[in-house]
Amino acid sequence: MMEEEVVIVGAGIAGLATGVALQRLGIRALILEKSQGLRATGAALTLTSNAWLALDALGVAHKLSPLYAPLKTGFVTDVATGATQTISHAGAGKDGPRTVHRKTLLEALAGELPIGVIRFSSHIDAIETQLQDGSPIPVIHLSDGTVIKSKILVGCDGVHSIVARWLGLGAPVNSGRSAVRGLAVFPDGHGLNLQESRQFVGVGLRAGFIPLSDKDAYWGLTCLSSPKGEIMAAEPEVIQREVQENYVKDFPEIYKEMIRHCDFSTLTWAPLMFRYPWDILFGNLRKGNVTVAGDAMHPMTPDLGQGGCAALEDAVVLGRHIGNSLIKNGGLIPGKIGQDLDGYVQERKWRVSWLVTGSYFSGWIQQGGSNRWMKFLRYVFYKYLFTRIVGAVDYDCGKLPSVPFTSELGSSKRTE
Numbered sequence: 001m002m003e004e005e006v007v008i009v010g011a012g013i014a015g016l017a018t019g020v021a022l023q024r025l026g027i028r029a030l031i032l033e034k035s036q037g038l039r040a041t042g043a044a045l046t047l048t049s050n051a052w053l054a055l056d057a058l059g060v061a062h063k064l065s066p067l068y069a070p071l072k073t074g075f076v077t078d079v080a081t082g083a084t085q086t087i088s089h090a091g092a093g094k095d096g097p098r099t100v101h102r103k104t105l106l107e108a109l110a111g112e113l114p115i116g117v118i119r120f121s122s123h124i125d126a127i128e129t130q131l132q133d134g135s136p137i138p139v140i141h142l143s144d145g146t147v148i149k150s151k152i153l154v155g156c157d158g159v160h161s162i163v164a165r166w167l168g169l170g171a172p173v174n175s176g177r178s179a180v181r182g183l184a185v186f187p188d189g190h191g192l193n194l195q196e197s198r199q200f201v202g203v204g205l206r207a208g209f210i211p212l213s214d215k216d217a218y219w220g221l222t223c224l225s226s227p228k229g230e231i232m233a234a235e236p237e238v239i240q241r242e243v244q245e246n247y248v249k250d251f252p253e254i255y256k257e258m259i260r261h262c263d264f265s266t267l268t269w270a271p272l273m274f275r276y277p278w279d280i281l282f283g284n285l286r287k288g289n290v291t292v293a294g295d296a297m298h299p300m301t302p303d304l305g306q307g308g309c310a311a312l313e314d315a316v317v318l319g320r321h322i323g324n325s326l327i328k329n330g331g332l333i334p335g336k337i338g339q340d341l342d343g344y345v346q347e348r349k350w351r352v353s354w355l356v357t358g359s360y361f362s363g364w365i366q367q368g369g370s371n372r373w374m375k376f377l378r379y380v381f382y383k384y385l386f387t388r389i390v391g392a393v394d395y396d397c398g399k400l401p402s403v404p405f406t407s408e409l410g411s412s413k414r415t416e
C-alpha cells in the first residue's frame with residue numbers, strides 16, 4: 001500500500017490549483033487523473049478579477065496575464081429585433097476579465113508542480129477509511145489495483161465526483177439546457193477588437209464569442225437541451241451542422257463565421273449541470289479528512305462564468321486552512337486536520353452557494369424567452385442588475401500563509 005500526505009483526485013483546474021497551493025506550503029500532494037494527459041475540454045474560459053487574485057496568490061498570474069488582453073466592452077444583441085445593448089466589462093475589479101485557452105491555464109498550473117506529482121491513467125474506483133492512531137484515514141482504491149493511504153483526500157473530480165458521492169452530497173441536476181463550445185481559427189486573422197465580446201440572445205438561446213488572439217476566438221452557445229444533444233456529443237461535424245441549421249440561421253453573419261471556422265478538435269456539446277444550493281449549504285462537504293473542491297463541490301451553470309474562477313478560489317482557501325494546520329501542529333496530524341477542513345468548508349459554502357444561485361438566475365433571465373415580460377426583465381437585468389451580480393466577482397479569497405519551516409512532507413512511502 002502506498003502512503004501519501006495528501007491525495008487529490010482530478011487534474012482539472014481545481015486539482016492542479018490545489019496541488020500548486022500545497023506545493024507552495026512545502027506539501028507534496030499526489031494528483032490522480034483518470035485521463036492519459038491534461039484535459040482541456042471546453043477550449044477556453046473567462047477569468048474574472050477574483051480568479052486573477054487567486055492565481056496571483058498561487059504565483060501563476062504573471063505567466064498568463066501578459067498573453068491575453070482584458071475585455072473592456074460587450075455588445076448584447078437581441079436577434080429578433082436587432083437591438084443591441086452595450087455593457088462594460090470593467091465594472092468589477094481593476095482590470096476587465098480575460099478569456100484564456102484552457103490548455104494554457106492547465107499547463108501553467110501543471111508547470112509549477114514537480115515531475116511525477118500528477119499520475120495519469122489513474123482512475124479512482126472506491127474510497128474507504130481505516131483507523132490510524134485512533135483517527136480515520138482515507139484509503140483510495142484505483143481501478144489498476146493500486147491502494148493509497150493518505151492523511152487528506154481532496155476530491156477535485158468534477159461534476160460527477162466519486163468523492164462527493166462518498167461524502168453523501170446530493171447528485172448534480174440537469175438544468176435542462178446544453179452548451180456547445182469551440183475555438184474558431186482564422187489563419188489570416190479575424191480583424192476583431194481583442195477587448196470586445198459579442199453576445200446574441202434569442203428564444204431559449206444565448207450565444208457569443210470572444211477573440212483570444214489575432215487568429216482565434218472562443219465561441220459558445222447555450223440552448224434548451226434536445227435528446228439529440230447526447231447522441232451528437234462525440235461527433236463534431238454533426239454538432240456543427242446542427243448548430244448551423246437549427247440554431248443560428250437568423251444570426252448575424254459574423255457569428256456564423258465563427259462556426260464555419262470551428263476547429264473540430266475543440267468542439268463539444270454537453271448538458272449543463274448544477275447542484276442545488278441547499279445541498280451545498282446543508283450537505284456534507286467534509287467527512288473525516290476528506291473534502292471536495294471545484295465542480296465536485298459546486299457545479300453551476302456557466303451564466304456568470306464562475307465555475308473555474310471559484311475552483312481557483314477554493315484552492316487558495318483550502319491551501320490556507322491546510323497550511324494553518326501545518327503551522328499550528330508542526331505537521332499534518334490526522335486527528336487534527338478535520339477541524340481545519342471544516343474551516344475551509346465554512347469559508348466557502350455561502351459564497352459558492354450564492355454563485356450557483358446567481359448563475360442559475362442569470363441564465364433563466366437571459367435565455368427565458370421573448371414574451372414582453374421576459375424582455376422587460378432582461379432589460380432590467382442588463383441595465384440595473386448585471387453590474388451588481390457581476391460585482392460578486394470582485395472578491396479576494398486571500399493569500400496562502402508562509403510556512404516558517406520545511407518538513408519532510410515531500411515524500412511518499414510504500415508499506416505492506
Ligand SMILES: Cc1cc2nc3c(=O)[nH]c(=O)nc-3n(C[C@H](O)[C@H](O)[C@H](O)COP(=O)(O)OP(=O)(O)OC[C@H]3O[C@@H](n4cnc5c(N)ncnc54)[C@H](O)[C@@H]3O)c2cc1C
Nearest residue numbers: 010012013014034046124158179294295302305307308309
Ligand atoms: C459551457 C461552459 C462554459 C464555462 N465557462 C466558464 C468560464 O467562462 N469561466 C469559468 O470560470 N468557468 C466556466 N465554466 C465552468 C468551468 O469549466 C468548471 O467549473 C471547471 O472546469 C471545473 O474544474 P474542476 O477542476 O473542478 O473540474 P474538471 O475540469 O471537470 O476536472 C475534473 C478532473 O477530474 C478527473 N476525474 C474525474 N473522475 C475521476 C476519477 N474517478 N479518478 C481520477 N480522475 C477523475 C477528470 O478527468 C478531470 O480531469 C464553464 C462551464 C461550461 C460547461
